[in-house]
């Protein structure tokens with residue numbers, strides 16, 4: 174209470190007013206704070222499942238507010254009316270004690286039951302509604318598989334089969350069609366994780382050896398923040414993901430691009446010599462390096478990310494591709510069409526350049542952050558399997574030139 178003692182000349186109310194004013198000043202500039210519209214808000218929502226859960230929340234708040242006001246008023250009335258008004262009152266004998274009033278007690282029981290029923294009806298309706306896609310919408314639902322792995326998410330699209338390969342696979346950014354119910358099968362590869370996109374739906378656990386599912390729907394195209402919501406080990410707090418909802422045509426175009434094998438940049442002779450020559454590779458832990466702020470709105474930033482860079486250095490990219498094999502990266506990561514190797518236990522990088530984030534929604538996907546990730550994976554994300562099973566086990570060492578080439582290659586994989 175240091176702050177309090179700095180304000181000795183104010184009355185109690187004066188101090189309270191000063192503190193309230195300071196709080197307002199500190200938070201007041203952030204409009205989203207007052208609208209309660211953070212990235213992971215459950216109050217400003219964008220889909221029918223989250224909305225039905227929000228309705229239950231408001232119903233409960235309304236009922237408990239009524240109880241609060243009634244009980245609070247009775248308490249205030251009794252406290253004021255029967256307080257000791259003089260020093261004589263203070264030493265007086267307590268008044269004669271009553272022993273219950275059946276009418277009041279029965280009414281209180283009745284009122285409690287009523288309150289519970291008022292909360293139970295919308296709660297049960299919401300449990301039914303959020304459990305599975307409504308029957309009349311089933312035919313229109315789109316199916317996706319989401320798997321939790323320490324500490325990232327894999328997404329498979331069983332409806333989009335690639336000849337001789339299997340379902341389309343991506344990681345950490347789940348792209349869905351807006352306006353359609355999405356039924357997501359939830360799986361885990363190791364420990365219990367939990368799938369949570371607050372603006373679209375409440376959380377459901379991903380449990381090893383057990384099939385769980387969730388459904389959700391985005392009202393409109395948008396960019397949504399998600400998070401693993403079950404403690405799952407060292408880097409649980411940075412096990413994030415994104416959901417990108419697109420209109421039907423844009424979604425189909427995205428699927429079309431993703432089904433293609435990895436992109437190869439042709440040498441046209443007029444490309445710059447060294448494009449990504451100067452990243453910092455000396456990142457230290459906890460350094461600020463990613464931002465929650467976007468120049469564009471996040472969905473437009475995602476769209477811009479789908480396009481190849483204007484000036485690509487084909488020679489550097491080709492060198493990066495060689496290094497990806499030489500440094501054993503390919504033994505974990507699939508880059509479909511470029512090299513044989515990798516497994517579904519590690520993120521598929523066939524189109525990694527077209528994502529807005531890397532390392533499970535933790536870092537913005539730009540050359541600096543890519544360089545940071547591949548030079549210091551363990552400092553960015555303690556204990557992660559890329560470091561433990563790859564960098565440590567295979568003793569991967571990268572020179573600054575290697576980093577430039579690998580970053581150019583990864584960025585070109587649109």
Ligand code: HEC
Nearest residue numbers: 324325344500502505519520531532533557558559562563
């Ligand atoms: C032992 C297997 C393994 C090796 C070897 C490996 N990685 Fe990874 N990589 C992973 C894992 C696991 C992740 C996910 C880490 C996380 O987010 O927790 C990952 C994530 C990534 C990502 C981010 C993917 C995304 O969708 O967010 C990039 C880029 C990447 N690795 C590049 C490389 C490069 C370049 C090399 C070689 C220098 C390499 N990896 C070697 C296992 C490996």
Ligand SMILES: [Cu+2]
Nearest residue numbers: 366401405412
């Ligand atoms: Cu998790």
